[in-house]
Amino acid sequence: MNIKKQVTMGIMSAALGIMLIVGGTFAFFSDSVTSNNTFAAGTLELGIDKPQLINIKNIKPGDSMIRDFELQNNGTLDIQKVVLETDYKVIDANGNNTEDFGDHILVEFLYNVNNFDEVIFKTTLAELKNMSPEAINKNIFYPELGDEGLPAGETHDFIVKFVFIENGKDQNQFQGDALELEWTFTAYQKDGEPK
Template sequence: MSIKKKFSMGVMSAALGLTLIGGGTYAYFSSTVVTNNTFAAGTLDLSVEPTAIVNVENLQPGDSIIRDFELQNNGTLDIERVTLDTDYRVIDVNGDNTEDFGEHIQVEFLYNADNLDEVIYETTLAELKDMTLDAVNEHIFYPAFGEKGLPVGSSNDLVVKFNFVDNSADQNQFQGDSLQLEWTFIAHQVPGSDK
């Protein structure tokens, strides 16, 4: 056998050996599985019924208005706490106001309509407007809801009494004026947990 043939045979043997070794490394059992996963966020959905809580005309000092409304959790997540942001605008028809009309509107948050003498918290609209959201929760909603907050599918009635305070002084500056009150209820979720 010539040297060329021996050399060619050697190269072919080496190539065959490498092919067998390389091919042998893939000769094992295997199993594959594919998983399908979903991350779906829940919803916070706080509703108020009715949406117009107060709409009264011809108020005079000494008048009181009692209104009740219902806060509802229509979402898929529990609500730990509710806060209230108060804003209002006074329409001074004569341009003669030297005082804020909101300082003369007293607000009493009551436990329920049956026991109107059980006041949760009492303040004026002017003071309520300046309160922090956490202070409102601490003084109004925590006493009403307690630690349970507002679980999914539940509701809670709130009763509010508005008093146009008669301060036994001249309040003529408020004749014909109106106060447009905007309350924004804000729901806060419970803390996250291991699922």
Template sequence: MGVKQQLGMGVTTAVLGLTLIGGGTFAYFSDSVETNNTFAAGTLDLSAEPTEIIDVDNLQPGDTMIRDFELQNNGSLDIDTVTLETDYTVIDAEGDNTHDFGEFIEVEFLYNADNLDEVIFETTLSEFQDMEPEAISEHVFYPELGDDGLPVDESHDLVVQFNFTSDDDVDMNQFQGEALELEWTFTATQTEGEEQ
């Protein structure tokens, strides 16, 4: 092989080597963008005003007490339904009662806050305590809230009348000095989820 051929082979080899090196470092144009994504859950916030609906003493059979209160949606999500659970404790003065004091406290939910002339639902505290919350909602809240529920920043007024009833066949003296502590728990549920 002549000198020219050797030089030609050397140059060809060098060019090939440079091509391979250059090919390894070649890059296409590129660009990137960053997105910021947030998932924030809404809030259900059902409030009652006032939180103490009734506080009376020195009751006697035949007494009637009317109280009104307001349920408020202070959250960021609409409320679909409201349910109510009733629980009470009787503080026995004598301890030898034959009847439950809650059987003689009648509860009437009233429809019209101005005239107080239409009873939506009526029962005793004893029966109320044994009812399913959904059944109470159907009788107490649905007539007013209906399918609309309680939208954000809206409120719903409720008027309730408590009656201390009596029964001629029951010795009412057994209830003298007794007390009944009533706890109502209102629970709100959300509306159906939707495409966002």
């Protein structure tokens, strides 16, 4: 046998040996099992029973109006805190306002229906509009909801009193004016926890 044939046979023998070694590594027992898992996120859904809290005409300085509303947790997750964003637009009927009508509307958040004189917090609409969300939660919602917040599936009643402040001065600039108030309630979840 010549050298060329011997080298070729050697290479082929080595290749065959390698294939047997590689192929042989799969010759063992095995078993497998599959685990099917699910991560389903909960829902955070804040509701209110009255989309329009107040719609009143012909108010005058000294008038007061009490309204109640219910915040609802319609989701599956507990609500830790609620914040309120206030915005309003003044319709200046005669174009003569030198003051903000919102400075003349007092808002009092009350404890409950039976105790209208027990005020949680009071401020003007103008001040409420400029408050931070944390200050609103601390002064308005936390005294009512506490550390528990609003658990899933539960509701909480709130009472609010609006007063057109009688300041003993000339308030004629507000005759015929209107104030369109928009309140946006935002709910935040509780902190995550081990499950």
